[in-house]
Amino acid sequence: MKPLDRILEAAKSAPRHIVLAEGEDPRIVEGAVQAVRAGVASITLVGRRTIVEERLAAVGAGAGEIRIEDPASSLLTPRLTAAYYALRKAKGIDEAAADAAVRSPLVFAAMMVRAGEADGTVGGAVATTADTVRAALQTIGRAPGVGLVSSFFLMMLCEAHHVKKGAFVFADCGLVVDPDAAGLADIAVMSARSFEALAGKPAKVAMLSFSTAGSAAHERVSKVVEATRLAHAAEPCLVIDGELQFDTAFVEAVSAAKAPQSALHGEANVFVFPNLDAANIGYKIAQRIGGATAIGPILQGLARPANDLSRGCNAADVFHMIAVTVVQAGNR
Numbered sequence: 001m002k003p004l005d006r007i008l009e010a011a012k013s014a015p016r017h018i019v020l021a022e023g024e025d026p027r028i029v030e031g032a033v034q035a036v037r038a039g040v041a042s043i044t045l046v047g048r049r050t051i052v053e054e055r056l057a058a059v060g061a062g063a064g065e066i067r068i069e070d071p072a073s074s075l076l077t078p079r080l081t082a083a084y085y086a087l088r089k090a091k092g093i094d095e096a097a098a099d100a101a102v103r104s105p106l107v108f109a110a111m112m113v114r115a116g117e118a119d120g121t122v123g124g125a126v127a128t129t130a131d132t133v134r135a136a137l138q139t140i141g142r143a144p145g146v147g148l149v150s151s152f153f154l155m156m157l158c159e160a161h162h163v164k165k166g167a168f169v170f171a172d173c174g175l176v177v178d179p180d181a182a183g184l185a186d187i188a189v190m191s192a193r194s195f196e197a198l199a200g201k202p203a204k205v206a207m208l209s210f211s212t213a214g215s216a217a218h219e220r221v222s223k224v225v226e227a228t229r230l231a232h233a234a235e236p237c238l239v240i241d242g243e244l245q246f247d248t249a250f251v252e253a254v255s256a257a258k259a260p261q262s263a264l265h266g267e268a269n270v271f272v273f274p275n276l277d278a279a280n281i282g283y284k285i286a287q288r289i290g291g292a293t294a295i296g297p298i299l300q301g302l303a304r305p306a307n308d309l310s311r312g313c314n315a316a317d318v319f320h321m322i323a324v325t326v327v328q329a330g331n332r
């Protein structure tokens with residue numbers, strides 16, 4: 001079964017209630033309708049009621065297919081505001097600031113998840129990643145035992161020209177700007193778990209660099225080597241190697257030539273980039289030139305699922321991200 005079909009089937013077998021913060025955006029509305037009609041999720045769209053209703057009518061969605069919550073008039077707003085104030089007052093916000101925050105769709109949707117009114121949330125088709133992720137970090141917060149929240153893209157290679165097909169994880173393409181060695185090790189361990197949960201296969205983790213097995217000497221290479229050591233110490237059973245260049249991690253013949261001792265043998269399926277510059281640029285090149293289907297940024301380490309989208313997304317991306325969010329909610 002194709003990896004995307006596997007995720008869609010898993011979501012259909014246990015659909016959840018997902019709240020979409022940007023309910024006025026036509027791509028969000030179209031993706032939401034696809035998800036409901038495919039039996040993947042029940043959906044709440046957040047936004048100004050008249051505009052969301054117009055958008056739903058434009059795609060022929062019937063009344064009652066999708067719930068709408070308008071923060072300006074929702075019956076939930078007073079309760080979510082009180083909960084947000086209780087949560088954030090130690091950070092110096094007053095009741096008026098809490099009221100203003102909850103009227104923002106990103107915070108309203110994240111607070112619905114925190115309050116148990118929805119199982120997960122998706123935003124970021126309109127808002128920047130920084131705003132989308134900040135709303136999730138400040139309201140939903142970290143899962144117990146997690147230090148660093150990070151993100152990854154699920155990269156699907158399914159086109160005829162893809163010599164290797166299947167699901168791959170690229171991390172962290174969205175959130176942690178310049179992780180130190182310990183942060184990079186956390187990203188590696190969490191990305192391996194995320195890959196296994198979504199792809200259903202054992203992870204093989206490549207810690208990427210511009211150097212392979214000591215071919216270059218630089219403090220940035222040393223960071224990746226140390227991160228590999230820390231990740232291995234944290235999870236001794238994890239199949240991981242680094243530092244490696246991308247070709248060595250991905251192409252068996254190159255691995256044999258440049259890193260014959262590598263445990264990955266050019267068969268990595270989780271690629272951990274050294275920083276956000278490399279990761280974000282790398283995933284967009286794979287998507288836009290390479291023809292990979294890119295689902296993300298998917299957040300890992302939060303107490304409940306909240307995911308981001310690229311502002312360049314389309315309705316299919318929204319549909320796929322809803323399915324991923326449902327699967328994450330089921331795995332909690």
Ligand SMILES: CC(C)(COP(=O)(O)OP(=O)(O)OC[C@H]1O[C@@H](n2cnc3c(N)ncnc32)[C@H](O)[C@@H]1OP(=O)(O)O)[C@@H](O)C(=O)NCCC(=O)NCCS
Pocket residue numbers: 091129130131133134137138142147148149150173174175176177280297
């Ligand atoms: C995500 C991001 C906005 C967080 O930035 P920040 O300045 O730390 O945000 P805030 O200070 O508002 O942090 C919000 C809270 O989350 C916490 N936090 C921030 N990053 C965190 C992380 N990676 N893991 C866990 N908690 C984190 C902060 O400690 C803070 O907690 P508090 O409010 O309870 O004190 C920032 O890392 C960022 O801009 N990343 C890049 C996003 C981007 O542009 N990506 C490219 C396109 S995808």
Ligand SMILES: CC(=O)OP(=O)(O)O
Pocket residue numbers: 124127128129173174280296297309310311312
């Ligand atoms: C993930 C990402 O790069 O998001 P955006 O394209 O919205 O900046």
